[in-house]
Amino acid sequence: xxxxxxxxxxxxxxxxxxxxxxxxxxxxxxxxxxxxxxxxxxxxxxxxxxxxxxxxxxxxxxxxxxxxxxxxxxxxxxxxxxxxxxxxxxxxxxxxxxxxxxxxxxxxxxxxxxxxxxxxxxxxxxxxxxxxxxxxxxxxxxxxxxxxxxxxxxxxxxxxxxxxxxxxxxxxxxxxxxxxxxxxxxxxxxxxxxxxxxxxxxxxxxxxxxxxxxxxxxxxxxxxxxxxxxxxxxxxxxxxxxxxxxxxxxxxxxxxxxxxxxxxxxxxxxxxxxxxxxxxxxxxxxxxxxxxxxxxxxxxxxxxxxxxxxxxxxxxxxxxxxxxxxxxxxxxxxxxxxxxxxxxxxxxxxxxxxxxxxxxxxxxxxxxxxxxxxxxxxxxxxxxxxxxxxxxxxxxxxxxxxxxxxxxxxxxxxxxxx
Amino acid sequence: xxxxxxxxxxxxxxxxxxxxxxxxxxxxxxxxxxxxxxxxxxxxxxxxxxxxxxxxxxxxxxxxxxxxxxxxxxxxxxxxxxxxxxxxxxxxxxxxxxxxxxxxxxxxxxxxxxxxxxxxxxxxxxxxxxxxxxxxxxxxxxxxxxxxxxxxxxxxxxxxxxxxxxxxxxxxxxxxxxxxxxxxxxxxxxxxxxxxxxxxxxxxxxxxxxxxxxxxxxxxxxxxxxxxxxxxxxxxxxxxxxxxxxxxxxxxxxxxxxxxxxxxxxxxxxxxxxxxxxxxxxxxxxxxxxxxxxxxxxxxxxxxxxxxxxxxxxxxxxxxxxxxxxxxxxxxxxxxxxxxxxxxxxxxxxxxxxxxxxxxxxxxxxxxxxxxxxxxxxxxxxxxxxxxxxxxxxxxxxxxxxxxxxxxxx
Numbered sequence: 001x002x003x004x005x006x007x008x009x010x011x012x013x014x015x016x017x018x019x020x021x022x023x024x025x026x027x028x029x030x031x032x033x034x035x036x037x038x039x040x041x042x043x044x045x046x047x048x049x050x051x052x053x054x055x056x057x058x059x060x061x062x063x064x065x066x067x068x069x070x071x072x073x074x075x076x077x078x079x080x081x082x083x084x085x086x087x088x089x090x091x092x093x094x095x096x097x098x099x100x101x102x103x104x105x106x107x108x109x110x111x112x113x114x115x116x117x118x119x120x121x122x123x124x125x126x127x128x129x130x131x132x133x134x135x136x137x138x139x140x141x142x143x144x145x146x147x148x149x150x151x152x153x154x155x156x157x158x159x160x161x162x163x164x165x166x167x168x169x170x171x172x173x174x175x176x177x178x179x180x181x182x183x184x185x186x187x188x189x190x191x192x193x194x195x196x197x198x199x200x201x202x203x204x205x206x207x208x209x210x211x212x213x214x215x216x217x218x219x220x221x222x223x224x225x226x227x228x229x230x231x232x233x234x235x236x237x238x239x240x241x242x243x244x245x246x247x248x249x250x251x252x253x254x255x256x257x258x259x260x261x262x263x264x265x266x267x268x269x270x271x272x273x274x275x276x277x278x279x280x281x282x283x284x285x286x287x288x289x290x291x292x293x294x295x296x297x298x299x300x301x302x303x304x305x306x307x308x309x310x311x312x313x314x315x316x317x318x319x320x321x322x323x324x325x326x327x328x329x330x331x332x333x334x335x336x337x338x339x340x341x342x343x344x345x346x347x348x349x350x351x352x353x354x355x356x357x358x359x360x361x362x363x364x365x366x367x368x369x370x371x372x373x374x375x376x377x378x379x380x381x382x383x384x385x386x387x388x389x390x391x392x393x394x395x396x397x398x399x400x401x402x403x404x405x406x407x408x409x410x411x412x413x414x415x416x417x418x
Numbered sequence: 419x420x421x422x423x424x425x426x427x428x429x430x431x432x433x434x435x436x437x438x439x440x441x442x443x444x445x446x447x448x449x450x451x452x453x454x455x456x457x458x459x460x461x462x463x464x465x466x467x468x469x470x471x472x473x474x475x476x477x478x479x480x481x482x483x484x485x486x487x488x489x490x491x492x493x494x495x496x497x498x499x500x501x502x503x504x505x506x507x508x509x510x511x512x513x514x515x516x517x518x519x520x521x522x523x524x525x526x527x528x529x530x531x532x533x534x535x536x537x538x539x540x541x542x543x544x545x546x547x548x549x550x551x552x553x554x555x556x557x558x559x560x561x562x563x564x565x566x567x568x569x570x571x572x573x574x575x576x577x578x579x580x581x582x583x584x585x586x587x588x589x590x591x592x593x594x595x596x597x598x599x600x601x602x603x604x605x606x607x608x609x610x611x612x613x614x615x616x617x618x619x620x621x622x623x624x625x626x627x628x629x630x631x632x633x634x635x636x637x638x639x640x641x642x643x644x645x646x647x648x649x650x651x652x653x654x655x656x657x658x659x660x661x662x663x664x665x666x667x668x669x670x671x672x673x674x675x676x677x678x679x680x681x682x683x684x685x686x687x688x689x690x691x692x693x694x695x696x697x698x699x700x701x702x703x704x705x706x707x708x709x710x711x712x713x714x715x716x717x718x719x720x721x722x723x724x725x726x727x728x729x730x731x732x733x734x735x736x737x738x739x740x741x742x743x744x745x746x747x748x749x750x751x752x753x754x755x756x757x758x759x760x761x762x763x764x765x766x767x768x769x770x771x772x773x774x775x776x777x778x779x780x781x782x783x784x785x786x787x788x789x790x791x792x793x794x795x796x797x798x799x800x801x802x803x804x805x806x807x808x809x810x811x812x813x814x815x816x817x818x819x820x821x822x823x824x825x826x827x828x
Contacts, residue, residue: 103659180622183595185613203614204596208655211592214622215648218629222638222645230641231633237626238530244619245532253615 063406069414073131076407080137080159103205111195112202113182114209117175132174133167135306135411136281139299140167142395142404146290158404162224163285169217169233170281176213177240179206185252229284236277243273247334254359257333257342257352263383266339270311271304279303298398305391306412312336312384313415318368319377328365336383338367341376388416507814509822513552516571516579520551524580527627537612537620538627541587545603550586551579553684553712553819557705558691560804560812565695569812574635575691581644582687584628589651591621596655597742640690647686654678658744665760669750673714681713704803708816711800715823718793721746723826725780740773747792749776752785790827797824 140163159167183203191199214237221230246269248256271279282303286296315335318325331338333352342348348370355362371377391412399405521542528538558575562568591608593599595617600610609617625648632641657675677685688709692702724739725748739746743766753759756779762772780786797820804816 177622180618181615183615183618185615186598200598207592207596207618208652210618210622211655212652214625215645215652218645218648219642221629222641225638227633227636227638227641231630234626234629234633238623238630241534241619241623241626242530242532245530245534245616251613 063409063413069411072407072410072414073134076134076138076404076411079403079407080134080141103201112199112206113184114179114202114206117178117182130171131411132278132281133171135278135303135408136167136170136285137164138404138408138411139282139302139399140285140289142399142402142408143286143289143291143295143299160288162226162288165220165224166229166233166281166285166288169220170277172213172217172220173233173237173240174277176210176217177237179210179213181244181253182206187251224288226284226288228287232280232284232287233277236280239272239276243269246272250355250359251357252360255332255334256359257338257348259342259346259349261334261339261342263336263339266334266336267308269334270308274311275304275307278307295398298394302391302394305387305394306415309384309387309391309412309415312380312387316377316380316384319372319380327368330360330362331364331367331371333359333362333367336380337371337376339376340379340383341371341374345370345374385416388412507811507818509552509556509815509819512811512815513555516555516576517548517551520548520580520583524584527580527631528624530623533612533616534620534623537608537616538623540608540611540620541590541602542583545605546583546587548583549716550582550683550687553709553816554579554582554687554691556812556816556819557688557708558695560807560810560816561692561695561697561701561705563810563812564807565697565701569810572694574637574640574694577631577635578640578644578687578690578694581628581632582683584624584631585644585647585651585683588621588624588628591617591624593655595621635694637694639693643686643690643693647683650678650682654680654682665753668745668753668763669747672745672747672750676714676717677710680717681710684713684716685709701807704806707803708800711796711803712820712823715793715796715800715820718747718789718796719823719826722748722786722789722793724748725777725786737773737777740767740776743767747789748780748785750785751788752776752780752783755783790824793827794824797821 137159140160141158145158145160183206184199186196186199186203217233221233224230244253247261247265248258250256279300280303282299283296286299291299315332315337318329318331318335319337338348348367351363351366351370352359392409395405395408395412521544524542525539528535528542530538555571555575558571558579559569562570562572562575590602594602594607595609595614598609599607601607607617608620612620629645632644635641654675654677657671657678685706686709688705689702692705697705721739724737724746726736740749745763745767749759749763753763759776759779762769762776765772767773767776800820801817804813807813
């Protein structure tokens with residue numbers, strides 16, 4: 001990034017156009033935007049200015065004794081040159097995004113899901129959304145580059161420019177999907193006058209900003225000059241959409257629990273919803289680096305396994321992190337612990353049936369209580385462990401030890417704390 | 419004239435690409451997107467105004483429906499070098515055989531085991547006018563004759579025609595959600611039937627499948643060219659959210675928006691098939707300029723219709739654009755004679771009586787005539803560029819097409 005871009009960035013972040021962030025969150029300052037903010041990351045690791053951190057440095061990454069997600073991520077970011085969290089800033093700087101920011105202020109105070117997504121983009125909490133790009137960068141660096149002529153110029157962090165671009169595109173596509181997923185079904189019978197208007201307007205902004213990210217992802221992909229990579233990533237986008245239609249849904253697209261659901265369904269859905277993009281991005285970055293097809297398929301497997309481990313980890317959060325998820329908050333009814341619990345206790349179905357055609361009305365407190373008292377949580381922890389182990393196995397099989405590999409191991413181990 | 423996309427002729431070395439070969443030249447310069455000038459939007463109430471998106475450009479010819487047409491119109495699939503212009507230069511009859519199976523092929527591509535399939539294929543029912551694939555196919559054959567004396571389509575060109583229709587449809591699906599339209603081509607819109615959420619997903623799905631098909635052509639250049647269309651479509655939508663404060667910039671803003679929202683897809687699809695036919699930079703530019711000019715003419719005539727048609731004629735009420743807050747060419751022209759339109763444009767015709775008053779003023783001015791004049795100019799330009807290639811039934815049809823565009827004003 002040039003100085004000019006940076007000063008614009010400060011403008012965007014500080015200027016009126018972004019006040020919706022500040023007003024929806026308590027006190028997000030510009031400084032915080034550049035950091036991994038959640039209080040867990042040691043301060044000395046947070047203060048690296050984004051521009052300076054692109055200068056290659058030597059970090060000795062040691063296997064962590066006590067696995068910690070935030071520590072693993074912030075260490076890993078330094079290995080690949082600069083943190084991925086700044087990547088999407090580039091798109092935040094465009095006219096279109098400042099335009100969106102202006103309009104999004106009008107949504108403040110409404111309950112449109114877009115606000116929650118926007119907040120999560122700024123707050124990189126435990127479910128750090130930028131980690132997908134980071135994993136792509138790490139696997140790129142860990143596997144090395146076999147096309148020396150493509151790799152000639154300045155490559156901070158040992159990752160080629162096209163790989164860096166791919167990592168950014170991975171993030172953009174994922175973010176676009178999150179935003180589009182937040183589009184709500186409008187029905188005058190569900191929302192009253194002003195709420196209806198708010199929701200309609202929120203949808204408009206959500207569609208436009210998602211489309212904007214997708215269009216940028218497509219031009220970025222085309223610029224990579226690899227039709228195979230474009231094909232891989234395009235099919236990953238299709239998979240996202242398929243995931244939205246798999247299984248039964250309520251009137252707002254929330255999954256419904258039914259009696260026949262199995263863990264195969266869980267894996268199929270979450271491969272489409274999470275694994276596919278991760279798997280294909282890892283495969284694509286190895287393709288860009290000139291690795292063999294066999295190696296590429298290992299990349300695919302690695303991406304898939306780490307994504308499924310991550311999904312199982314996220315599914316466990318409502319049952320293990322009661323501070324962030326107090327009992328009674330909504331739970332994904334097709335998350336691993338719930339499905340696993342259902343296998344032994346069909347009484348869950350009665351609770352779901354009572355909710356009618358909107359899962360929002362479920363008695364989540366009761367579901368939480370039931371699942372916590374059964375075997376579902378333990379079984380989900382095993383599931384998380386086994387996918388994490390599978391990811392580690394692939395890593396150890398095909399990647400030589402290095403800083404980057406250790407960083408990936410640390411991230412995986414942080415998912416295995418249960 | 420708009421001039422958008424013009425600068426995109428910044429050039430690369432001439433390359434001998436092999437006819438019909440899949441190899442493409444690496445590391446060529448990226449096509450620069452047109453008009454990255456600094457813009458300041460006036461954010462006048464987006465609420466209820468964001469719409470209008472790439473509406474199905476009104477295609478005047480009723481014969482376009484894909485009911486089987488006389489087989490004699492089928493261009494011979496053997497080498498026809500100097501086919502003289504005959505009665506078979508009608509753009510619709512000429513491409514009918516190619517278009518006939520296209521919708522079925524597209525539906526096959528949108529294979530999904532879920533409800534997603536039904537939603538995604540909903541608009542590929544053959545009821546659309548398929549203007550974009552038609553132009554793309556005519557351009558392909560015309561250039562293949564020009565360059566190789568062979569009017570046969572390549573598989574890749576056929577794919578581009580499909581992709582053009584898919585990109586168009588995907589944008590329609592999203593636009594209907596944005597504009598809250600509940601009707602499209604005489605049937606309920608996707609969002610009306612399946613809800614907004616699924617409609618958005620289906621639009622994304624169509625786009626991703628189109629992108630996959632495009633990638634499988636294995637031509638990097640074509641990917642770069644057509645991905646620009648997606649960027650343009652979104653930018654055009656954003657441009658529609660705001661209007662220019664400065665009256666002098668307003669018309670340029672409008673033309674640029676028109677290029678991005680309507681002409682870009684035609685221009686870049688034409689360019690893509692030119693690349694696939696092995697055309698050099700000059701011929702690629704001919705294809706691009708033809709698509710750009712008819713695209714803009716198309717939209718100008720469509721915008722004019724909004725002021726003259728009765729609701730039964732085009733299926734939307736007069737002044738629909740105005741009601742959505744959009745100031746199109748007729749209003750912008752009328753502005754010169756009636757400056758009182760300026761504040762109305764700025765407030766996006768939101769005050770009571772604005773729409774009615776604007777309609778009256780447009781009719782009192784020569785805004786409609788000027789719009790037609792401008793459209794005609796763009797058609798002339800399109801004819802001029804396409805006349806630079808060898809004559810053939812398809813090339814003649816491309817010229818005839820400009821007439822068809824102007825039909826509603828005759």
